[in-house]
Amino acid sequence: MKSKFSSLALFSTIIAFAPIGYAKTPAQADKVLRIAFEAPDDGFDMVKTFNFYSGNVADVIFERLLQYDYLANPVKLAPSTAQSMPVIKENGKVYIFKIKPGIYFTADPAFKGQRRELIAEDYVYSIKRILDPKNHSSSFAFIDQKIVGANALVEQAKQTGHFDYDAKIEGLKALDRYTLQFTLTQPDYNFPYILAYSTFGATAREVVEYYKDRLGMHPVGTGPYMLSKYVPRSKIELIANPDYRGFVWDFKSTGTAWDNQLVKEMTGKKMPQIGKVNISIIEEEQSRWLAFQSKQLDFDKLTASSIPKVLDHNNQLKPAMQTKGIRLYPNKEAEITYTMLNMRDPIIGGTSLEKVALRRAIAMSFNVDEYIRILRKGQAVKAEMLVPAGVNGHNPNYRSSIGYNPVLANKLLDHFGYKKSADGYRTLPNGKALTLKINTESGSASVMYSELWKKNLDAIGIRVDFRVSNFADNLKAATQCQYMVWSGAWHADYPEGENFTQLLYGPNVGRGNQFCYRSTAYDDLYKQAMQQPPEKRMPFYEKMSRQIEADNPLILQDTRIRNWVIQSHVQGFKAHPIMNSNWQYLDIASPRQK
Template sequence: MKEWIRKIAISLMILLTLMITIEYESSRNDMKEKLPENYNNVYKTKKLIIGRANDSLGLDPANVTDIDSLRVTSNIFETLVKYEKEGKEIIPGLAASYKYSEDGLVFTFRLRQGVKFHDGTAFDADAVVFNFRRWMDKDNIYHNGEFEYYNYVFNGFPGIIKEVTAVNNYTVEIKLNKPYAPFLSSLAMPVFGIASPDSIKEYKNDVYKHPVGTGPFMLKSWKPNESITLIKNNEYYGIKAKVDEIEFKVIPSDKDRIEQLKQGNIHIADDINPDDAAAIKNETDYRLILRPCLNVSYIALNNEKLPFSKKDVRTAISYAIDKDDLIKQVYSDFAKPAKTFIPPLFIGYDDGIDKREYDIKKAKELLKKAGYSKGFKTTLWVMNSSRSYMPKPLETAMYIKNSLSKVNINVTVKTLNWSEYLNRIKNGEHEMALIGWSGDNMDPDNFLYTLLSSQNAKHGVASNYSFYKNNDVDMLLTQARQTNDTEFRKLLYKKVLAIINDDMPSIPLTHNMPVIVANPCVKGYVPSMTMNESLENVDIEFR
């Protein structure tokens, strides 16, 4: 009897085990159906995938100005100094420490030792000197390209940098021709990432395809207009990256980026359309992240062409645009109206500056005064893809077109791809163009000198897309660059903004709050105010 009971018990146990196994396999099969095809790559090899609207234009940081390039190079290259996570204070980077003379003309950097480039060569003082000489000397055999940012920041070639020398293997001294208050802030920008001299010598004009730095990630592959994949640098001297790979995947459509996120094919959807962001704002399955407003969008009016050479015409346009309504209709309230060309959190910002309230009557009066009582015809250029400062460029252009029609300005909207667009407005071919600027550091010089100095209004390499030239503005901006007295700099920048507000060389529109949507599995992601975040601290955790 006992043997019979024992056999029944064993049979029941076998049956129960079989049922559990079947249920487990069934649940596994159901799970597989819900997981993306790239499950093994994404989940098992810790591959962080970021969906974005545009591809990079190049991966040589010294020869690019677009944020889509610099977001990638910020993970490959490192700078002598950098901003801490909050984006407010300068801290050591590849330089372990630094000091400068009382007159602000000599900066000494003591470099980190034991650091290697991705190609295995040593990072040392000679490598730093090599990079600076490549940037600053137009006769240097490796000065291949425009090096636009160096030109913008340091006033030409060699500009305000007089000399860069290696004091010893791990000490570099930089002498300036004149004091330059934002010098350390400028060196913290990703465009001044230190590259391997050997890679520059080897790849020459193709170095933009073969980036070799010292950072936490290295280039694995670049499929133009598809994706850029970085791989973890296991020899990194600092804290090693938490993910094995990062893929920057080009997904031009905002809706497609959101859909790819929902399907589990990407982990972060960058620069999301405000309408889409509003739609998923209350969905608990995703994290909605707003990047701080360190940007400005504006209508660049070409001051070298009629009728935009006339101040009354430019001012009339500023009265004809209802910025609050633009933000409501096009930005779904994910932006703030711009009174001027710098965000409110910068030193020198004057909250009392005239906002130029929407006033159609005033706009018509000014046009009549300028000799255009019947209006005029013009063309407004717009890029064909979203930017961090302007997530819906075509919709913005159509809003501007409709607004100006109310004051008899007949606008034709012309759309161009981003690369061609940037090249042509740098050359001053436009009449009106929608454009913007995302700050690379927290100094107002980064906006005002770049966007409004006559030094930067040179055809072919311009960043002053208004081609605005004012001697008083140039003098004040130069003074602000050459003093370390913060209170005096505030006063100087307020004077600049007062002149700009009166001249109205172009029309500031918005300070956008770029929207990022992330899967909750993404841990440690903190968006940088400058948008150039290094991602070594980001992890992917699954339950």
Template sequence: MKTGRLRAWLGGALLATSLAVSAADAPPAPGASKTLRYAFLVAETGFDPAQISDVYSRIVTAHVFETLLTYDHLARPYKLRPLTVREMPEIADDFRSFTFHLKPGIYFADDPAFKGQRRELTAQDYVYSIKRIFDPKLKSPHQQLLDDEGFIGLRELREEALKTGRFDYDREVEGLKAIDRYTLRVKLHESRPRHLAIWASRDRFGALAREVVEAYGDKIMEHPVGTGPFVLKEWRRSSRMVLERNPGYREEFYDAEPGAEDAEGQALLARLRGRRLPMIDRVEIAVIEESQPRWLSFQNGEHDLLERLPNEFANLAVPGGQLAPNLKKRGIQKYRVPAADVTLTVFNMENPLVGGYAPEKVALRRAMVLGTDIAREIRLARRDQAIAAQSIVPPGTTGYRADLRTEMGEFDLARAKALLDVYGYVDRDGDGWREQPDGAPLLLELASQSDQQTRQLDELWKKNMDALGLRSVLKTAQWPENLKAVRNGKFMIWRVASSSDTPDGQSTLERIYGPASGKGNLARFRLAALDKVYEELKQLPDGPQRQALFDEATKLFVAYAPYRVHVHRILTDLSYPWVTGYRRPPFWLDWWQYVDIDESQRPVTH
């Protein structure tokens, strides 16, 4: 696809191809079970919403836990709607006060922690769950995001816990209060026009019951108990997860509001409206990090859905962006969308070699930016399934500009070498490798994984560094281990993808917000001027003034280069014809309850 056409495509509505058609939408025969089988390409880390940050763990928690609000599954542009509340909240005091009224009769899934009693969801459960994120002992990666919202009293509660070593969950705070059993009131220090998006992130801010957390203690990552449509039945770490329909889930029915021009959404609504959710009984998830076995598992019919077609097989499966004839013959469906994400090389700003704000340190990072051939990465490693990123803000979010051009989108080897020369990174001993300005050895260390896609990217990265005369080595570990090391600041360089979970681009800017250092801010970047822009962004309504601040944040980001942005990915999912209703959600992670399986179409295996 030509660049101009692709840009126009990204600027328009989400594209997806034809609708899967099955013979019948009727419930299965008694005793039959509808099972969705697919694979994660990265291992999970656990299932406590307050402690996880990786997307694959959060996919699971998004189906187990529930927040007050949710996104309309089919509406584009995106629309919030009630989930565990009776109606949308009462908003007052210029977006500083929000009052939510919960639906009575919503229950947590059965668990021994409840001692045989049904446990109803109450407003206090949301108070407790949000407070947990502020508990210093948990080191929640989401604490900074919620702190930015300015809940009155929660920051002070956390600061006291930092002094005393004890977090007082029973102390009432003005900013997050259960007025009665079913009424929750939120009060913020400042106006937050986009505050409600927080309450649609069920993967991170879903309600937990205090007695469950206290019963399982340090093992809470293994025991997710929520009010959502699915329950965890089996977990073999980094290998297999099985979830089943929550037998006590309340009556919820398929409904949505797709746009009038959204043919795919309208067809899904016409077909599935009124069906009780969830429509499937069981989800079986394997963890297959290598691309070839994941592709073969789908090809062989072992999985119903291939979530994220491996780039290596793009030319086989979707040549020229079109479904291959052999797959079309089998009734396989294609879903192709631009991802609201950005891939990043993270530089540890506290590392003595690549970090820091001195001119020579900035020059080293900018030289690595200019010396990275993104066009080659897109062509060879990503098989043209991506576009070059110009900033950290992803497509489809406020703040993103398709017309933006920055140094992050350039490849200029001569300029990169000149930067290194000017700032004293030269080869003094004639071995072909540059030393640091003070003559000390220079060795770059990239934390990496062992899967095939990463190895291809590693090879390209090393060639780029070799061309600059920068000696480099790889330090390979499993992804969860690398994430832990990065969180603790025990790394030099790492490569990761960052996905937006709201339609607002400011959530991605948390990656460069100083107070989020060591949490969402993986690079540990701190710059007062950028923090000031971030604070101003929170209070402004969407519009030209706010866009100007996004542009200013991008200028500062490019100038200091705490990250090297690479690409925004184009994602292709494939499914068999017995899967009905699939539509990749761009920002939220829950979708299992909206798909159906027609087991009568699945081939019989012996």
């Protein structure tokens, strides 16, 4: 990725069609929020990508039926384009939503000069795009086998090579212009959380058909912001949607001092207040920290290298930071980080005993505690199971059976014929060279990560080759199973363990299953879990975690504690457990207020 703090690549700038001025929105054009992404996006068609940074932007462009209450803890859903929470029938099998009339898509050439209102059929069409096999949507797993009649249409499309967008689906109906009904194959009280996820935002069919393969660079929604300028992998500029209906900031404090201050400074304001959001892609940690220090960024996560300079031994801001008015918001993420081992790779993939032994040895060679101490500066906790804390299905007493043990790892490799050559590095059982190829990114953190991996793998005699690229390209390679080893992370899209266990579900290979892992035992457990109400799924999630420990398609690493630092003029900031974009809830103090 490139930024103004490093050499600039030659990209064409995409300028979206946008009306001039802010006709209806309360946003003020002179209030500009400046933030940074630590990795590039991959366009903004969320049906075709699950890039975390793309999702951040898509969340404020495309509106879902439901959204999250900004302050509630535990998390709570609230209406977005829906008039109210859904009417639920048949014990959680039928959901009926009424959409607010008078919501409009932003003006775009695709609408041929006509003002385009959001209607129920837009959600029907948008979900059909997720179902269409040609789109390879990672979000398909969220609704697979859940909507009556949907999978039959998917199978028909696989056989014919054509998805019929005009075909009726019994479980997905627009009853009238503003009424939408879902009928599920079985009761599912988690279903509303799925509908609050980025990919389930409303997209107009005219826009998709107008832009076709360029849709990811021309997002058109009904949300608080719209794309104004776009330099892929360098800059993103959003401006307030002039036709957005707005809302009044009226959230209830959870009783913390932080929430109390937010309520005091924000209650009653017409939102959004921010007129423009400028996003820079700044991959290098030091550059991001320098940008924050020089007030070129309004808030950011503390980089690992800056933690000792900013936080004291009690993890509080040092006096020098406090005197600048900088505030600190520590937030334990609802996430897991991991190293992925491609199960289709000819060297480390497969289910034979020697391949399992190789992956097990690699897993046992990795010193997670050292990784947290050196790379995270202690700002993380070790991940023990697939489902992290803060998500339904997590067992705080669960402990992984895979631990750091290079002595045992060496014995395991010796036993299965991975012999050491004269140079101290091992060969495959057939005598051919063994080299791990680890995909990584540029930047000081990635360099430190690579150094730690080399140290750990040297201890068990495995040679390693690091292949430096960028996040977006590595993500594409992983989705296509064209890599050997890569690190990743998954942040909760909704607060249910299914969101994490689906990452390794066999039918999701080519979508969200970047491990390229297929296991009949794991898939059977996943199917059984999905047949249970959420409160009874934990034992199945535990068994799935054990199956992963047996097969070793991944190495669980940690859950990060993100230390957000916020400039004094930013008002309303709070990191949400699920929702990643909070720009529509923020304000910037005027010079007099500062």
